[in-house]
Amino acid sequence: MTRKNALIVCDHSLDPRLQKRKDWLVELGYDVDVYVDLSRGGHFKDRNLLEKPLTDLKVKLLDTSDLVYISGAKVIISCFLFMLMARLKGKKVIYEIPDLPLRSRYNFKNKIIAFVFRRLVGALFSNIVVTSNGFLPHLPAGKNYFLCENLPSVNIVKNINSSNKVKRAGSELNFGFVGALRYEEQMLMLIKYCLETKNRATFFGGPTTAINSLLEKCTQRGIAVNDLVKFEGDFTHADLCGIYSNIDFVYSVYDSSQPNVKLALPNKLYEAFLFETPIIVSKKTYLAEIVESEKIGFSVDSQDYNLFKSGMDANIKKSFLVSSDNIKIKIANHKENFIGWVTSLDKM
Incomplete structure (x- = not known):
């Protein structure tokens, strides 16, 4: 040819x-x-x-x-x-x-x-x-x-173990953000919420400058970050199975005042399906419509912290059954x- x-x-x-x-x-x-x-x-x-x-x-x-x-x-x-x-x-x-x-x-x-x-x-x-x-x-x-x-890549599917979720003792939850760090205000919301409720926030991804900027913003806002908040830095696709096996929710809350955020579908949606992990997204978005219609997670306010907190409190103890069958096809x-x-x- x-x-x-x-x-x-x-x-x-x-x-x-x-x-x-x-x-x-x-x-x-x-x-x-x-x-x-x-x-x-x-x-x-x-x-x-x-x-x-x-x-x-x-x-x-x-x-x-x-x-x-x-x-x-x-x-x-x-x-x-x-x-x-x-x-x-x-x-x-x-x-x-x-x-x-x-x-x-x-x-x-x-x-x-x-x-x-x-x-x-x-x-x-x-x-x-x-x-x-x-x-x-x-x-x-x-x-x-x-x-x-x-x-996600077809190569990732080959390495998935359907029983790879780690069962943690106690009521502490681990919220994972997976990807390039952006939208500082929405990341700060998660950090503040986890510190107040004694849950964990784990950030996978960089770059280092974005991590440092977010930590500096925490200091400016008087948010005292402790070991409940971790920054794991850059990762590769080969790490995704391990990452998702250790988080209870994937956090995909972005600034919904931006029209692009209202309309886009991030790869986190498909990773949530593939790794059978509930997802948290921004209200009043196309993404939220899909997440709620598929019942694979919930949406929260991305602008007001009090509304964000009440949405988190109302939903994080619920059970979400996420199936990977359709996404694999x-x-x-x-x-x-x-x-x-x-x-x-x-x-x-």
């Missing part, structure tokens, strides 16, 4: 989600070159993957490329000429939207950004991958959309569905 050429263009080093996309394109018969903003997402960087700087991305590369796979909002602006020429040359282009660029607390600013983003996406792209169907009402109509959720079909959709573009 004759190999084809593909470009992946992103505004940060490839995270595990995009590393999977790259691997799938290779399986589909593409030789893939990766161009990223090397100043962003360094904690994701795979030393075995050659990433070239965006400054090396030239329009002439389109002449030898059969597919261009793009992810990220910032890269549309920084590489606009390249995107436009790919469109004008009739290249097969796929644009993936893992998040909407709507993170401001100011509604007017978000409306302007949403308008510009929608227009750019509408003008530049026809084939669009989304990680959440919650994005669709905010994107242009009439496009070829494909839902490709941010599912999704993961097993994930690659095949993606490759099938990309292949179908050749027939359009």
Whole structure:
């Protein structure tokens, strides 16, 4: 089979989600070159993957490329000429939207950004991958959309022991945050709650600067952190089974005043299913709708600590039955569905 050429263009080093996309394109018969903003997402960087700087991305590369796979909002602006020429040359282009660029607390600013983003996406792209169907009402109509959720790797499934949960003595609960540390206010809520109720908060992930910033904020707020709160630092996917076996709830409460948080589906949702661990999320979000309809956890207020505390108190003693059966089927079909959709573009 004759190999084809593909470009992946992103505004940060490839995270595990995009590393999977790259691997799938290779399986589909593409030789893939990766161009990223090397100043962003360094904690994701795979030393075995050659990433070239965006400054090396030239329009002439389109002449030898059969597919261009793009992810990220910032890269549309920084590489606009390249995107436009790919469109004008009739290249097969796929644009993936893992998040909407709507993170401001100011509604007017978000409306302007949403308008510009929608227009750019509408003008530049026809084939669009989304990680959440919650994005669709905010994107242009009439496009070829494909839902490709941010599912865990199939390799993780192979290592799961269905009876790996550790049974702890006593009533103390361990709330785990798993991932890159962001949303300080919501992390502070969990820390304060655990210190007040004598439960545990364990944070898995970094970077170190974010951990130090969060601890400094605790000091500024007069929150005396003790051994009930632990920061375990960076982890790999191989660590996930052990992490989830030692936590009672996975904590995925983000700032729901941000429109993107209201609409996105983080990978924690799928990890909660896979590792059969109840999840705590923010109220008034698309994520909360799914969590509550599936009865795999509960939602709390992400803005007011008193409301947050009352929501935690009312729910943490409840029992939640989380099954991994359906998510395992999704993961097993994930690659095949993606490759099938990309292949179908050749027939359009």
